Amino acid sequence: MELTEAVARRRMVRNTTGEPVDPAVVRRILDQARRAPSAGFSQGQRFVVVTEEATRRRIAELADEPAYVAKGFDPWLSTAPVHVVPCADERAYRSRYAEPDKTGGPTRRAAPEASPSDWPVPYWHVDAGAALMLLLLAVVDEGLAAGFAGVHGLAGLRELLGIPAGVHPLGVVTIGHPAPDRRSRSLDRGWRDLDEVVSWGRWSGP
Numbered sequence: 001m002e003l004t005e006a007v008a009r010r011r012m013v014r015n016t017t018g019e020p021v022d023p024a025v026v027r028r029i030l031d032q033a034r035r036a037p038s039a040g041f042s043q044g045q046r047f048v049v050v051t052e053e054a055t056r057r058r059i060a061e062l063a064d065e066p067a068y069v070a071k072g073f074d075p076w077l078s079t080a081p082v083h084v085v086p087c088a089d090e091r092a093y094r095s096r097y098a099e100p101d102k103t104g105g106p107t108r109r110a111a112p113e114a115s116p117s118d119w120p121v122p123y124w125h126v127d128a129g130a131a132l133m134l135l136l137l138a139v140v141d142e143g144l145a146a147g148f149a150g151v152h153g154l155a156g157l158r159e160l161l162g163i164p165a166g167v168h169p170l171g172v173v174t175i176g177h178p179a180p181d182r183r184s185r186s187l188d189r190g191w192r193d194l195d196e197v198v199s200w201g202r203w204s205g206p
């Protein structure tokens with residue numbers, strides 16, 4: 001599949017048939033996602049894959065699935081056969097940026113002991129987002145469907161999956177075989193025009 005087609009076809013799908021996904025396919029998808037760029041090649045992107053039903057149900061609760069169902073959506077999270085929790089391992093960046101080729105230069109302020117606000121841009125979040133996008137596109141490339149849901153109960157998610165301090169879970173990506181789903185009302189807003197999101201040469205927005 002060409003990139004343009006994969007980008008056009010990608011959308012958050014909030015329902016799956018529940019049919020299992022071949023573990024080899026899940027592995028291929030994650031193998032693509034791990035090839036995302038990373039600052040200093042820190043490769044701080046991490047993924048927790050969950051297929052066990054009871055754990056998926058618990059993640060669905062932590063993501064407040066009942067609230068979705070109350071709004072007329074399908075029980076999307078609990079029924080998806082695969083959950084992937086993408087994480088940003090801040091520790092990988094702090095240790096990478098303490099190495100000799102990364103200290104004393106323009107990134108000096110990003111020293112390991114610096115507080116997160118001392119990092120001009122917290123690269124671990126940038127890289128996790130890049131990996132998330134690759135993951136979503138790889139799912140499309142495999143003819144499957146993915147959806148991303150924020151998890152408000154992040155502390156519970158950490159505890160459930162044993163995610164240590166310094167590693168930041170982003171939310172949950174569901175992967176499965178696509179089923180008809182209810183469209184998000186957010187999409188009624190439509191795409192912003194290209195010239196609203198791009199400034200040519202100099203900032204032209206409000």
Ligand SMILES: Cc1cc2nc3c(=O)[nH]c(=O)nc-3n(C[C@H](O)[C@H](O)[C@H](O)COP(=O)(O)O)c2cc1C
Binds near residue numbers: 010013186187
């Ligand atoms: C960071 C992020 C958080 C999101 N959180 C949720 C969420 O909690 N629940 C949900 O149903 N969709 C969530 N979405 C999906 C967006 O609503 C969706 O991407 C957007 O409406 C555009 O639709 P599309 O991805 O199908 O093109 C999230 C997307 C992103 C990128």
